Amino acid sequence: MIRLGVNIDHVATVRNARGGLHPDPVGAALLAAMHGADGITAHLREDRRHIRDEDMIRLRHELTVPLNFEMGATEEMVAMACSLRPHACCLVPERREEVTTEGGLDVAGQADDLRGKVARLRDAGIRVSLFIDPDPAQLEASARIGAQVVELHTGAYAHNPGEDEFRRLYQGAVAATEHGLELHAGHGLTYGNVGRVAGLPGLAELNIGHFLIGEAIFTGLPAAIARMKQEIASGALFKAVVR
Ligand SMILES: CC(=O)[C@@H](O)[C@H](O)COP(=O)(O)O
Numbered sequence: 001m002i003r004l005g006v007n008i009d010h011v012a013t014v015r016n017a018r019g020g021l022h023p024d025p026v027g028a029a030l031l032a033a034m035h036g037a038d039g040i041t042a043h044l045r046e047d048r049r050h051i052r053d054e055d056m057i058r059l060r061h062e063l064t065v066p067l068n069f070e071m072g073a074t075e076e077m078v079a080m081a082c083s084l085r086p087h088a089c090c091l092v093p094e095r096r097e098e099v100t101t102e103g104g105l106d107v108a109g110q111a112d113d114l115r116g117k118v119a120r121l122r123d124a125g126i127r128v129s130l131f132i133d134p135d136p137a138q139l140e141a142s143a144r145i146g147a148q149v150v151e152l153h154t155g156a157y158a159h160n161p162g163e164d165e166f167r168r169l170y171q172g173a174v175a176a177t178e179h180g181l182e183l184h185a186g187h188g189l190t191y192g193n194v195g196r197v198a199g200l201p202g203l204a205e206l207n208i209g210h211f212l213i214g215e216a217i218f219t220g221l222p223a224a225i226a227r228m229k230q231e232i233a234s235g236a237l238f239k240a241v242v243r
Pocket residue numbers: 007009010042043045070092099100101131186187209
Protein backbone atom coordinates (compact mmCIF):
# COMPACT_ATOMS: atom_id res chain seq x y z
CA MET A 1 0.00 0.00 0.00
CA ILE A 2 1.22 3.49 -0.84
CA ARG A 3 2.07 5.50 2.28
CA LEU A 4 0.74 9.04 2.72
CA GLY A 5 3.08 11.57 4.31
CA VAL A 6 1.20 14.69 5.39
CA ASN A 7 3.21 17.91 5.07
CA ILE A 8 2.24 20.37 7.81
CA ASP A 9 4.29 23.41 6.67
CA HIS A 10 1.28 25.55 5.96
CA VAL A 11 -0.28 25.11 9.37
CA ALA A 12 2.82 26.99 10.50
CA THR A 13 2.27 29.57 7.75
CA VAL A 14 -1.12 30.42 9.30
CA ARG A 15 0.31 30.43 12.83
CA ASN A 16 3.13 32.76 11.83
CA ALA A 17 0.73 35.21 10.18
CA ARG A 18 -0.22 36.44 13.67
CA GLY A 19 2.99 35.64 15.50
CA GLY A 20 1.33 33.51 18.19
CA LEU A 21 1.09 29.79 18.87
CA HIS A 22 -2.16 28.91 17.07
CA PRO A 23 -2.67 26.82 14.99
CA ASP A 24 0.07 24.51 16.26
CA PRO A 25 1.72 22.51 13.45
CA VAL A 26 2.75 19.79 15.92
CA GLY A 27 -0.88 19.47 17.09
CA ALA A 28 -1.90 19.17 13.42
CA ALA A 29 0.75 16.50 12.88
CA LEU A 30 -0.50 14.48 15.87
CA LEU A 31 -4.09 14.79 14.62
CA ALA A 32 -3.03 13.72 11.12
CA ALA A 33 -1.21 10.70 12.53
CA MET A 34 -4.30 9.72 14.56
CA HIS A 35 -6.38 9.90 11.39
CA GLY A 36 -4.37 7.88 8.91
CA ALA A 37 -1.20 9.80 8.02
CA ASP A 38 1.55 7.20 7.64
CA GLY A 39 4.20 9.83 8.25
CA ILE A 40 4.69 13.56 8.70
CA THR A 41 6.77 15.80 6.46
CA ALA A 42 8.01 19.23 7.49
CA HIS A 43 10.35 21.56 5.59
CA LEU A 44 12.63 23.68 7.74
CA ARG A 45 13.47 26.45 5.28
CA GLU A 46 16.64 28.49 5.63
CA ASP A 47 14.48 31.62 6.13
CA ARG A 48 12.19 29.85 8.70
CA ARG A 49 9.14 31.26 6.92
CA HIS A 50 6.88 28.51 8.28
CA ILE A 51 8.34 25.59 10.25
CA ARG A 52 10.84 26.65 12.92
CA ASP A 53 13.62 24.82 14.74
CA GLU A 54 11.48 24.28 17.86
CA ASP A 55 8.73 22.71 15.70
CA MET A 56 11.22 20.19 14.30
CA ILE A 57 12.46 19.35 17.80
CA ARG A 58 8.92 18.83 19.09
CA LEU A 59 7.95 16.77 16.04
CA ARG A 60 10.97 14.55 16.58
CA HIS A 61 10.03 13.93 20.22
CA GLU A 62 6.22 13.82 20.07
CA LEU A 63 5.45 11.89 16.89
CA THR A 64 4.99 8.14 16.87
CA VAL A 65 4.91 7.93 13.06
CA PRO A 66 8.01 8.51 10.89
CA LEU A 67 9.22 12.10 10.49
CA ASN A 68 10.53 13.18 7.09
CA PHE A 69 12.71 16.28 7.58
CA GLU A 70 12.81 18.28 4.35
CA MET A 71 15.79 20.60 4.10
CA GLY A 72 18.23 22.38 1.85
CA ALA A 73 21.57 20.61 1.47
CA THR A 74 23.42 23.05 3.71
CA GLU A 75 25.95 22.48 6.50
CA GLU A 76 23.54 24.02 9.03
CA MET A 77 20.72 21.64 8.11
CA VAL A 78 22.89 18.53 7.90
CA ALA A 79 24.28 19.26 11.37
CA MET A 80 20.79 19.79 12.79
CA ALA A 81 19.46 16.59 11.18
CA CYS A 82 22.41 14.54 12.44
CA SER A 83 21.68 15.72 15.97
CA LEU A 84 17.88 15.25 15.73
CA ARG A 85 18.04 11.92 13.87
CA PRO A 86 14.60 11.88 12.23
CA HIS A 87 13.48 8.75 10.38
CA ALA A 88 14.26 10.38 7.01
CA CYS A 89 15.70 13.49 5.43
CA CYS A 90 14.68 14.72 2.02
CA LEU A 91 17.24 17.08 0.47
CA VAL A 92 15.58 19.74 -1.66
CA PRO A 93 16.84 22.74 -3.64
CA GLU A 94 16.04 26.04 -1.98
CA ARG A 95 16.01 29.62 -3.14
CA ARG A 96 15.09 32.33 -0.68
CA GLU A 97 13.06 34.28 -3.26
CA GLU A 98 10.91 31.34 -4.36
CA VAL A 99 7.27 30.98 -3.25
CA THR A 100 7.65 27.20 -3.13
CA THR A 101 10.12 24.57 -4.37
CA GLU A 102 10.44 25.27 -8.06
CA GLY A 103 12.50 22.39 -9.37
CA GLY A 104 14.44 19.33 -8.36
CA LEU A 105 17.86 19.13 -6.79
CA ASP A 106 20.75 19.15 -9.30
CA VAL A 107 22.33 15.97 -7.97
CA ALA A 108 24.39 15.36 -11.10
CA GLY A 109 25.86 18.87 -10.94
CA GLN A 110 26.69 18.79 -7.22
CA ALA A 111 27.52 15.11 -6.82
CA ASP A 112 30.83 15.62 -5.02
CA ASP A 113 29.34 17.92 -2.38
CA LEU A 114 26.15 15.89 -1.93
CA ARG A 115 27.92 12.53 -1.64
CA GLY A 116 29.55 13.58 1.64
CA LYS A 117 26.32 14.99 3.06
CA VAL A 118 24.36 11.86 2.14
CA ALA A 119 27.04 9.73 3.83
CA ARG A 120 26.93 11.80 7.04
CA LEU A 121 23.14 11.56 7.24
CA ARG A 122 23.21 7.83 6.56
CA ASP A 123 25.92 7.35 9.19
CA ALA A 124 23.54 9.03 11.68
CA GLY A 125 20.97 6.32 10.87
CA ILE A 126 18.78 8.57 8.71
CA ARG A 127 17.14 7.36 5.50
CA VAL A 128 18.16 9.78 2.75
CA SER A 129 15.84 10.91 -0.01
CA LEU A 130 16.64 13.35 -2.84
CA PHE A 131 13.89 15.55 -4.29
CA ILE A 132 14.54 15.49 -8.03
CA ASP A 133 12.94 16.08 -11.39
CA PRO A 134 12.26 12.84 -13.30
CA ASP A 135 15.43 13.22 -15.33
CA PRO A 136 17.58 10.15 -16.20
CA ALA A 137 20.84 11.92 -15.27
CA GLN A 138 19.48 12.93 -11.84
CA LEU A 139 18.22 9.40 -11.13
CA GLU A 140 21.55 7.86 -12.08
CA ALA A 141 23.48 10.39 -9.95
CA SER A 142 21.14 9.87 -6.95
CA ALA A 143 21.92 6.15 -6.92
CA ARG A 144 25.63 6.76 -7.54
CA ILE A 145 26.07 9.07 -4.53
CA GLY A 146 24.35 6.67 -2.14
CA ALA A 147 20.77 7.94 -1.64
CA GLN A 148 18.29 5.22 -0.70
CA VAL A 149 15.19 7.08 -1.91
CA VAL A 150 14.20 9.60 -4.57
CA GLU A 151 11.12 11.79 -4.40
CA LEU A 152 10.00 12.78 -7.90
CA HIS A 153 8.85 16.41 -8.13
CA THR A 154 5.27 16.21 -9.43
CA GLY A 155 4.85 20.00 -9.68
CA ALA A 156 5.28 20.18 -13.47
CA TYR A 157 2.63 17.47 -13.95
CA ALA A 158 0.32 19.13 -11.41
CA HIS A 159 0.50 22.41 -13.31
CA ASN A 160 0.29 20.86 -16.75
CA PRO A 161 -1.35 17.43 -16.40
CA GLY A 162 -0.77 16.24 -19.96
CA GLU A 163 0.83 13.16 -21.48
CA ASP A 164 4.29 14.67 -21.86
CA GLU A 165 4.70 15.45 -18.16
CA PHE A 166 3.15 12.15 -17.13
CA ARG A 167 5.48 10.22 -19.45
CA ARG A 168 8.47 11.87 -17.77
CA LEU A 169 7.19 10.79 -14.34
CA TYR A 170 6.51 7.27 -15.60
CA GLN A 171 9.99 6.92 -17.10
CA GLY A 172 11.48 8.35 -13.92
CA ALA A 173 9.58 5.80 -11.84
CA VAL A 174 10.85 2.91 -13.98
CA ALA A 175 14.41 4.24 -13.80
CA ALA A 176 14.23 4.63 -10.00
CA THR A 177 13.41 0.95 -9.63
CA GLU A 178 16.13 -0.03 -12.12
CA HIS A 179 18.65 1.91 -10.01
CA GLY A 180 17.44 0.22 -6.80
CA LEU A 181 15.98 3.45 -5.36
CA GLU A 182 12.80 3.56 -3.27
CA LEU A 183 10.29 5.74 -5.10
CA HIS A 184 8.38 8.64 -3.53
CA ALA A 185 6.57 11.51 -5.25
CA GLY A 186 5.03 14.80 -4.27
CA HIS A 187 4.35 18.50 -4.78
CA GLY A 188 1.16 20.15 -5.93
CA LEU A 189 -0.96 17.01 -5.58
CA THR A 190 -4.74 17.30 -5.15
CA TYR A 191 -7.77 14.98 -5.12
CA GLY A 192 -7.99 15.65 -8.86
CA ASN A 193 -4.45 14.73 -9.95
CA VAL A 194 -3.24 12.23 -7.34
CA GLY A 195 -4.96 9.17 -8.88
CA ARG A 196 -2.80 8.85 -11.95
CA VAL A 197 0.38 9.53 -9.96
CA ALA A 198 -0.63 6.77 -7.51
CA GLY A 199 -0.57 4.32 -10.45
CA LEU A 200 3.17 4.90 -11.09
CA PRO A 201 5.05 1.58 -11.02
CA GLY A 202 6.94 0.96 -7.78
CA LEU A 203 5.56 3.98 -5.90
CA ALA A 204 5.98 3.60 -2.12
CA GLU A 205 5.05 7.02 -0.71
CA LEU A 206 3.34 10.31 -1.57
CA ASN A 207 3.98 13.53 0.36
CA ILE A 208 1.12 16.01 0.23
CA GLY A 209 0.68 19.27 2.10
CA HIS A 210 -0.63 22.53 0.74
CA PHE A 211 -3.85 21.16 -0.79
CA LEU A 212 -4.67 18.96 2.22
CA ILE A 213 -4.21 21.79 4.71
CA GLY A 214 -6.35 24.03 2.50
CA GLU A 215 -9.09 21.40 2.25
CA ALA A 216 -8.98 20.98 6.02
CA ILE A 217 -10.44 24.49 6.30
CA PHE A 218 -13.60 23.22 4.63
CA THR A 219 -13.90 19.63 5.83
CA GLY A 220 -11.45 19.21 8.72
CA LEU A 221 -8.08 17.45 8.54
CA PRO A 222 -9.35 13.90 9.33
CA ALA A 223 -11.91 14.03 6.48
CA ALA A 224 -9.39 15.55 4.07
CA ILE A 225 -6.87 12.78 4.84
CA ALA A 226 -9.54 10.08 4.51
CA ARG A 227 -10.61 11.38 1.10
CA MET A 228 -7.00 11.67 -0.11
CA LYS A 229 -6.29 8.09 1.00
CA GLN A 230 -9.34 6.92 -0.95
CA GLU A 231 -8.18 8.74 -4.08
CA ILE A 232 -4.71 7.20 -3.71
CA ALA A 233 -6.09 3.70 -3.15
CA SER A 234 -8.40 3.87 -6.17
CA GLY A 235 -5.67 5.40 -8.35
CA ALA A 236 -3.25 2.64 -7.36
CA LEU A 237 -5.69 -0.02 -8.64
CA PHE A 238 -5.02 1.18 -12.17
CA LYS A 239 -1.49 0.60 -13.32
CA ALA A 240 -0.35 3.74 -15.09
CA VAL A 241 -0.06 3.51 -18.85
CA VAL A 242 1.71 5.99 -21.08
CA ARG A 243 0.76 6.82 -24.63
C1 LIG B 1 10.01 19.97 -1.43
C2 LIG B 1 8.60 20.22 -1.67
O1 LIG B 1 8.10 20.09 -2.71
C3 LIG B 1 7.72 20.68 -0.66
O2 LIG B 1 7.22 19.91 0.19
C4 LIG B 1 8.23 21.82 0.04
O3 LIG B 1 8.15 21.67 1.39
C5 LIG B 1 7.54 22.96 -0.51
O4 LIG B 1 7.91 24.07 0.21
P1 LIG B 1 6.77 24.90 0.88
O5 LIG B 1 6.03 23.99 1.83
O6 LIG B 1 7.51 26.00 1.52
O7 LIG B 1 5.86 25.35 -0.25
